Amino acid sequence: MNKFRPFRFLAAAVMSLGCAALAPTATAAEDTGLDALSAIVEAWRTSPHADHGSLSFTYWNKDGAVPENCAACHSEPGFIDFLGADGSEAGIVNHPAAINSVIGCASCHTETAHALDSAVLPSGVTLEGLGGNATCTICHAGRASGDTVSAATTGIEEDTVSPDLAFINVHYGIAAAVMQGGEGRAGFHYPGKSYAGPFLHVRDADTCVACHDVHTTKVEPDGCLTCHRGVEELVDIRMRHDDFDGDADNSKGIQSEILGLHARLYAAIQAYARDVAGTPIGYGKGTFPYFFTDTNGDGTIGEDEAVFPNRYQSWTPRLLKAAYNYQVAAKDPGAYVHNPAYVLQLLHDSLENLSEQVSVDMQALSRP
Numbered sequence: 001m002n003k004f005r006p007f008r009f010l011a012a013a014v015m016s017l018g019c020a021a022l023a024p025t026a027t028a029a030e031d032t033g034l035d036a037l038s039a040i041v042e043a044w045r046t047s048p049h050a051d052h053g054s055l056s057f058t059y060w061n062k063d064g065a066v067p068e069n070c071a072a073c074h075s076e077p078g079f080i081d082f083l084g085a086d087g088s089e090a091g092i093v094n095h096p097a098a099i100n101s102v103i104g105c106a107s108c109h110t111e112t113a114h115a116l117d118s119a120v121l122p123s124g125v126t127l128e129g130l131g132g133n134a135t136c137t138i139c140h141a142g143r144a145s146g147d148t149v150s151a152a153t154t155g156i157e158e159d160t161v162s163p164d165l166a167f168i169n170v171h172y173g174i175a176a177a178v179m180q181g182g183e184g185r186a187g188f189h190y191p192g193k194s195y196a197g198p199f200l201h202v203r204d205a206d207t208c209v210a211c212h213d214v215h216t217t218k219v220e221p222d223g224c225l226t227c228h229r230g231v232e233e234l235v236d237i238r239m240r241h242d243d244f245d246g247d248a249d250n251s252k253g254i255q256s257e258i259l260g261l262h263a264r265l266y267a268a269i270q271a272y273a274r275d276v277a278g279t280p281i282g283y284g285k286g287t288f289p290y291f292f293t294d295t296n297g298d299g300t301i302g303e304d305e306a307v308f309p310n311r312y313q314s315w316t317p318r319l320l321k322a323a324y325n326y327q328v329a330a331k332d333p334g335a336y337v338h339n340p341a342y343v344l345q346l347l348h349d350s351l352e353n354l355s356e357q358v359s360v361d362m363q364a365l366s367r368p
């Protein structure tokens with residue numbers, strides 16, 4: 001599977017030239033090599049990593065620099081600094097980094113990045129033997145873990161509203177943490193429950209770079225469908241047949257079970273906030289910090305409600321844990337592939353925990 005070796009000289013050329021001057025000046029490379037190289041540049045250009053207009057690379061433009069705690073994943077020089085590939089200390093960003101700096105060739109193709117084999121998740125768990133997946137794992141692990149939630153809620157009664165609590169956001173694109181399941185502790189784990197470990201899947205599709213084209217970041221479905229026959233779309237894939245979301249329908253993909261359970265959890269979060277915490281809540285999709293007070297009680301968050309001063313502020317530990325796990329599932333749209341059992345467990349247990357206070361019919365719900 002490793003296509004890297006035959007193209008070593010190209011990767012070396014990439015490193016010495018820097019990306020901007022790449023294709024036209026790599027005269028030493030053979031024609032076929034040049035074609036391959038320009039194909040890679042083209043592929044990368046279409047990827048989200050190269051999207052100059054994205055919020056991921058422009059969010060800090062008003063400040064003029066990306067601060068140290070954001071730069072590792074949102075600016076190429078920040079990532080190089082984090083890896084220590086610029087001669088600085090590894091594992092920390094030493095300086096604010098350039099704005100408008102997308103994740104280019106030099107992010108993943110320095111000697112340091114090539115040699116990198118491990119990454120540390122927000123839970124503190126270190127993953128080894130990552131090879132080409134190490135760079136992906138660093139940036140796609142999120143910024144919080146279930147441990148963050150435990151620490152924030154310790155010592156507060158489960159159903160007591162506390163001004164010391166605020167929503168904890170796991171961050172975005174958290175595939176690498178979700179893939180590790182219970183061992184990575186991306187989600188909040190309820191005491192006494194056990195959680196599925198890393199989703200190993202099958203040998204040809206068990207790492208980021210095995211499934212995602214590293215340059216486009218896209219997943220080529222044909223390879224998947226040689227095993228998963230009879231489905232049109234990847235989201236229709238299903239290998240386990242229990243009814244996890246209680247809708248008595250197991251004819252659709254495992255993704256439909258995750259979405260179904262996610263919607264049930266949302267309803268329970270709303271019921272709990274209204275009846276137990278005493279203040280109605282709603283989710284403002286795409287607006288930080290996501291959970292807002294449903295001031296008019298219509299069950300949805302309108303534009304006027306999705307504003308920071310109206311952020312939800314009646315958190316109890318029980319509500320925060322469920323809302324945190326709700327967001328974990330929301331912020332890995334590929335969770336149905338990365339680790340379906342783990343997210344189903346997180347959603348199931350969150351719902352079960354809320355059912356101690358509000359009415360939820362758990363009878364129909366299987367836990368994987």
Ligand code: HEC
Nearest residue numbers: 055056059069070072073138139140141142143172173286
């Ligand atoms: C560990 C890596 C990492 C760190 C550190 C990090 N981010 Fe991110 N962030 C990401 C990734 C990955 C995405 C894109 C996920 C996707 O689009 O799938 C993202 C996306 C975002 C987005 C776009 C969200 C959206 O809805 O499109 C914003 C805004 C953002 N981050 C802000 C921040 C801020 C502010 C900080 C520092 C306080 C920060 N990030 C630190 C990894 C990180």
Ligand code: HEC
Nearest residue numbers: 003004007010011014040041044103104105108132209214
């Ligand atoms: C997000 C990280 C990342 C970025 C950005 C990136 N690469 Fe790569 N690249 C990789 C990884 C990982 C591999 C090894 C792929 C494998 O093992 O299958 C690779 C492989 C290669 C190869 C070897 C040939 C191949 O297809 O495997 C070349 C050449 C290359 N990259 C050039 C580039 C160039 C040029 C750019 C910028 C336009 C770039 N890369 C941007 C991660 C990246």
Ligand code: HEC
Nearest residue numbers: 048049051054056072073079103135136139208212214217
């Ligand atoms: C330096 C940090 C960094 C590295 C390294 C990195 N990514 Fe990303 N990735 C991001 C950010 C930031 C975004 C969001 C870009 C945007 O909003 O346009 C992103 C977006 C993505 C997306 C698309 C998400 C979406 O919302 O559509 C995929 C898939 C992805 N990355 C996979 C990978 C893989 C696979 C690797 C390793 C080969 C990798 N990434 C390496 C930071 C990184």
Ligand code: HEC
Nearest residue numbers: 136140173175176179205206207208211219234333334337
């Ligand atoms: C078994 C194959 C497989 C593995 C392994 C895998 N992914 Fe994915 N990933 C997918 C599929 C399929 C999707 C959904 C993509 C889609 O719908 O376009 C996805 C989605 C994503 C997304 C979200 C894209 C979006 O639309 O927001 C990111 C980010 C991502 N993967 C990164 C990674 C990283 C980083 C790794 C390694 C830690 C990884 N993936 C491992 C198959 C895989």
Ligand code: HEC
Nearest residue numbers: 201202205211223224227234237238239240254336337340
């Ligand atoms: C070599 C055959 C093979 C290939 C190739 C393959 N898979 Fe799988 N897939 C399996 C098997 C076997 C399972 C069941 C694994 C388990 O549950 O431990 C599975 C499970 C899954 C599941 C979880 C289904 C459920 O109900 O829990 C998803 C989603 C999935 N694969 C998606 C993909 C995607 C996307 C790709 C391509 C990137 C892919 N698979 C490639 C054999 C394959």
